Amino acid sequence: MKLSQKEAVFASEVVTRFELYNSLFLTLPFYRVKHTGTLLPFFTSHCEESVRQNIAPSDIIESFFGQYEQYVQASDRFDLLFRFIQYIERQVVLFDAIEDSAFNKTHSPEESGSLIALLQQASSNPAMKASLRKTLQDFSLRLVLTAHPTQFYPGRVLAIITDLTEALKTNDINSINLLLQQLGKTPFFNKSKPTPVNEAASLAWFLENVFYHVVSSLQKQVENEFEGPIFNNHQLIELGFWPGGDRDGNPNVTSESTKQVSELLREILFRCYYRDFRFLKRRVTFRGVEGYMERLQDLFYQNSFVRSEEPKDQKDEIISNLEAVKDVLLKVHDGLFADKVDDLIDKVRLFGCYFASLDIRQDSRVLRRAHQEGRPQTGNSSFSENYDDLSEEEKLSEIGFEEADIPSDGYEELSNDTYQTIRLMKRMQLSGGEKASHRFIISNCQQASDILQLINLFLWSGWKKDELTVDFVPLFETVQDLTAAGTVMERLYSHPFYKEHLKKRDGKQIIMLGFSDSTKDGGYLMANWSIYKAKVELTALARRHGIQLAFFDGRGGPPARGGGKTHRFYATMGKEIANDEIQLTIQGQTISSQYGSFDTANFNIEQLINAGVISSLDGDEKNTLSPDQKALIDSLAATSHKAFVALREDPLFLKYLEQHSPLKLLSQINISSRPVKRNSGGELKLEDLRAISFVTAWTQLKQNIPGFYGVGSTLKKAKEDGVWDDVRALYETSGQFKTMIDNCIMSMSKADFRITAYLENDPQFSVFWKQLKSEYDLTRELMLELTGTTVLLEQYPVERRSIALRERIILPLVIIQHYALQQLESNKYDEEKIKIFNKLVIRTVYGIVNAGRNVA
Numbered sequence: 001m002k003l004s005q006k007e008a009v010f011a012s013e014v015v016t017r018f019e020l021y022n023s024l025f026l027t028l029p030f031y032r033v034k035h036t037g038t039l040l041p042f043f044t045s046h047c048e049e050s051v052r053q054n055i056a057p058s059d060i061i062e063s064f065f066g067q068y069e070q071y072v073q074a075s076d077r078f079d080l081l082f083r084f085i086q087y088i089e090r091q092v093v094l095f096d097a098i099e100d101s102a103f104n105k106t107h108s109p110e111e112s113g114s115l116i117a118l119l120q121q122a123s124s125n126p127a128m129k130a131s132l133r134k135t136l137q138d139f140s141l142r143l144v145l146t147a148h149p150t151q152f153y154p155g156r157v158l159a160i161i162t163d164l165t166e167a168l169k170t171n172d173i174n175s176i177n178l179l180l181q182q183l184g185k186t187p188f189f190n191k192s193k194p195t196p197v198n199e200a201a202s203l204a205w206f207l208e209n210v211f212y213h214v215v216s217s218l219q220k221q222v223e224n225e226f227e228g229p230i231f232n233n234h235q236l237i238e239l240g241f242w243p244g245g246d247r248d249g250n251p252n253v254t255s256e257s258t259k260q261v262s263e264l265l266r267e268i269l270f271r272c273y274y275r276d277f278r279f280l281k282r283r284v285t286f287r288g289v290e291g292y293m294e295r296l297q298d299l300f301y302q303n304s305f306v307r308s309e310e311p312k313d314q315k316d317e318i319i320s321n322l323e324a325v326k327d328v329l330l331k332v333h334d335g336l337f338a339d340k341v342d343d344l345i346d347k348v349r350l351f352g353c354y355f356a357s358l359d360i361r362q363d364s365r366v367l368r369r370a371h372q373e374g375r376p377q378t379g380n381s382s383f384s385e386n387y388d389d390l391s392e393e394e395k396l397s398e399i400g401f402e403e404a405d406i407p408s409d410g411y412e413e414l415s416n417d418t419y420q421t422i423r424l425m426k427r428m429q430l431s432g433g434e435k436a437s438h439r440f441i442i443s444n445c446q447q448a449s450d451i452l453q454l455i456n457l458f459l460w461s462g463w464k465k466d467e468l469t470v471d472f473v474p475l476f477e478t479v480q481d482l483t484a485a486g487t488v489m490e491r492l493y494s495h496p497f498y499k500e501h502l503k504k505r506d507g508k509q510i511i512m513l514g515f516s517d518s519t520k521d522g523g524y525l526m527a528n529w530s531i532y533k534a535k536v537e538l539t540a541l542a543r544r545h546g547i548q549l550a551f552f553d554g555r556g557g558p559p560a561r562g563g564g565k566t567h568r569f570y571a572t573m574g575k576e577i578a579n580d581e582i583q584l585t586i587q588g589q590t591i592s593s594q595y596g597s598f599d600t601a602n603f604n605i606e607q608l609i610n611a612g613v614i615s616s617l618d619g620d621e622k623n624t625l626s627p628d629q630k631a632l633i634d635s636l637a638a639t640s641h642k643a644f645v646a647l648r649e650d651p652l653f654l655k656y657l658e659q660h661s662p663l664k665l666l667s668q669i670n671i672s673s674r675p676v677k678r679n680s681g682g683e684l685k686l687e688d689l690r691a692i693s694f695v696t697a698w699t700q701l702k703q704n705i706p707g708f709y710g711v712g713s714t715l716k717k718a719k720e721d722g723v724w725d726d727v728r729a730l731y732e733t734s735g736q737f738k739t740m741i742d743n744c745i746m747s748m749s750k751a752d753f754r755i756t757a758y759l760e761n762d763p764q765f766s767v768f769w770k771q772l773k774s775e776y777d778l779t780r781e782l783m784l785e786l787t788g789t790t791v792l793l794e795q796y797p798v799e800r801r802s803i804a805l806r807e808r809i810i811l812p813l814v815i816i817q818h819y820a821l822q823q824l825e826s827n828k829y830d831e832e833k834i835k836i837f838n839k840l841v842i843r844t845v846y847g848i849v850n851a852g853r854n855v856a
Helices: 003-027 033-052 057-065 074-101 115-123 126-138 155-169 173-185 196-224 255-283 290-305 315-332 338-351 364-378 392-398 413-432 448-459 479-494 496-504 515-522 524-544 566-571 588-595 598-617 627-648 653-660 663-668 691-700 711-720 724-733 735-749 753-761 766-787 797-826 831-852
Strands: 140-146 237-241 360-363 439-443 471-476 508-514 548-554 581-587
Touching: 003 033, 003 074, 003 173, 003 797, 033 057, 033 074, 033 753, 033 797, 057 074, 057 753, 057 797, 074 155, 074 173, 074 797, 074 831, 115 126, 115 196, 115 598, 126 598, 140 196, 140 598, 155 173, 155 196, 196 237, 196 255, 196 338, 196 588, 196 598, 255 290, 255 338, 255 413, 290 315, 315 338, 360 364, 360 413, 364 413, 364 439, 364 448, 392 448, 413 448, 439 448, 448 471, 448 479, 448 496, 471 479, 479 496, 479 508, 479 515, 479 524, 508 524, 515 524, 515 627, 515 691, 524 548, 524 627, 524 711, 524 735, 566 598, 566 735, 581 588, 581 598, 588 598, 627 711, 627 724, 653 663, 653 691, 653 766, 653 797, 663 691, 663 831, 691 831, 711 724, 711 766, 724 735, 724 766, 735 766, 735 797, 753 766, 753 797, 797 831
Parallel strands: 140 237, 140 581, 360 439, 439 471, 471 508, 508 548, 548 581
Antiparallel strands: none
């Protein structure tokens, strides 16, 4: 589909329809909704004109109310502002639903980057088809759903959005009107903070309503293109799950919540099976299958609705009975409805009795403490009394691997949880199979002993050396940790016990790399380049040791946290980076925006699979960087890092965020069980601040500093050093570098420094704000020159239009938020008014993030 044609389709299918259906909001069941809907366009226009003139948000609000005599009282003004927020929140949902309903029209399945296009191309090329088959036999995609405080829509709202999207596909005005009215009456937010189990239930909505269907459909679609099955030993798409298992820095996750989430995933999966089985029962009404069908009815029903204390892995029994039913249909009933039985068999093979693998994650400092407390219980005298003070080499020589069965309580709270969770992992494997829970991720992993000591904890908790069906996954996040990762892994690969363990795990090592903290630590360009370099080094190391390496990328939604056009990173890895498997987290609001419906999930999963396959098939090594190209990027990243670190070390850096963004109030939003910072009791420090809160605060400011700061300075220095032509050539020839730059431009396209232009004359922050604005202007100017364009995102006109429309919808929310923040800083209000301003800030956060789709 040509760009101009795409723009025309977007204009007719999205823009025009939004304007049309937006008028239905005037009928929503809100107090004075017609009055609100009539005033909102005037308020939006007033905001737009005022922002163009660099007027401060407080003055924008005051001048607007000055036009209306009925809004003299503060209570009336607050009432209208909250009604504006409520109205705009629903407008964002409508725009999302309209975009999703038009998805298949604005995204052609045959366009570049599509798995279907690749399969169609291979169907007429036997050599390519053979290569593709071989690649797919080794390739897999693992999507890991994580709970983060950017998934704002609860299940009840997601269900309405799904139905609204379907109604919009057929322009069913009556249904659309009713659904919008239902949306108007349905609360968007929780009155209290969710528990980890609540978060799991919220994300499980996507497993049940989207992934259950898409994953099985895509794998079947691929298999149908080849003669016979090609996924005998692995799945094309695997699902992972973090809510209830990820306890790093979240004191609310306990072994009990992990157990409840595991049971929840099983129950939801069996309800999916049961729905499919009930349809099957209505079709398979023939003689010869009664006994098998009765047993299947019992298996599906009991596991769906009757919770067992000791559930069993019944996958093989279910498949055996379904195969028996299919056999009767083929032999006696002309194969009638055998395809329906096959469909259910495929799903049971894919999801077993667990649905998604529940990963366990904990910080290395917690695990070290658990090891310290557990040692005296083992009766093992091989550890020195001063073991914790030993050097790393001395620790490695002392660590033994004797089995023991020590108590799982009687320690500090987090140590108790660690030992109890390790025992629980064994029970989860017994009830759902090995894949139910087989990965333990060590955050802040700094040394090989962090992994080996964790293995001790398993062997002290009833696990046997020869039956240790667990993958130990180090997580390297900061720039410093990424630099040291090679040394850590070299020691592990050389360690006799660990070498034997990896042999039992099919010679495969998984390493997790975190994008969010590395960006907070070193800035956008350095974070991406550090991770790229670490992948090259770790791949070479693994290949030397004969280890099959898989990288698990901890990516967020925005480019500043490893998101953006993610599939393009994987398509352009080059031969120096292990890419047989793509594993990544999909977080919070990104889940609903990219995987919220069958169409969007199908498209985005296809793109990721296609990217991995293309990267593997790339025989000419066109995406492998040359030594000169690496040296150039290394120099660019170093300059960018220096600029970003200098900004971070500015004494006003954190004060600016605290005073002019909602950072301090994020902890009051009832959307996540996790604290905003790791050290939840102490004062706010940058090192304790979670990357997601850090990035969210900057996006609410409409400045997106983590997504671009330092890039302009580095491009300017490239010009001064006479290497500008080399940088331009790099952009044109390196897919990896081009993706970094394009994602940076995406971040910048969602920034608007006019919102905070009033700070230019602020007595405290004037110089600091000008520094931020100057870097933005410099980066924008040089980005346009580098890419040969005249406006940001010129190469992606549909995305540019979509972003502009979304930004226009939420502009009033941004102004209201900054107005409230200004009032809070003035310190001239009583406690009651302060509560109202706080609430205004908190309520605007939701709509701004949801409209941005990948900004947090």
